[in-house]
Amino acid sequence: MDKPVIEEVVEQLQTMPQHLQWQVLEFIRALVKAEVRGTPGQQLLHFAGSIPAADLQLMQAAIAQDCE
Numbered sequence: 001m002d003k004p005v006i007e008e009v010v011e012q013l014q015t016m017p018q019h020l021q022w023q024v025l026e027f028i029r030a031l032v033k034a035e036v037r038g039t040p041g042q043q044l045l046h047f048a049g050s051i052p053a054a055d056l057q058l059m060q061a062a063i064a065q066d067c068e
Contacts, residue, residue: 003011013021051059 013024016024
């Protein structure tokens with residue numbers, strides 16, 4: 001069975017120089033403080049189907065042309 005993530009992180013940290021360990025700690029603290037942004041999908045459902053099919057086809061063609 002795979003090791004728990006926390007154990008793997010600790011093992012990796014133990015092999016790193018202390019200045020990099022501090023960077024990891026600062027990053028972890030930033031992640032903990034980060035607030036979740038955005039709108040829950042449930043609140044966006046009323047927009048479903050609001051783009052006309054012809055417009056969706058134009059968008060799909062533009063994406064296929066420019067992104068491939």
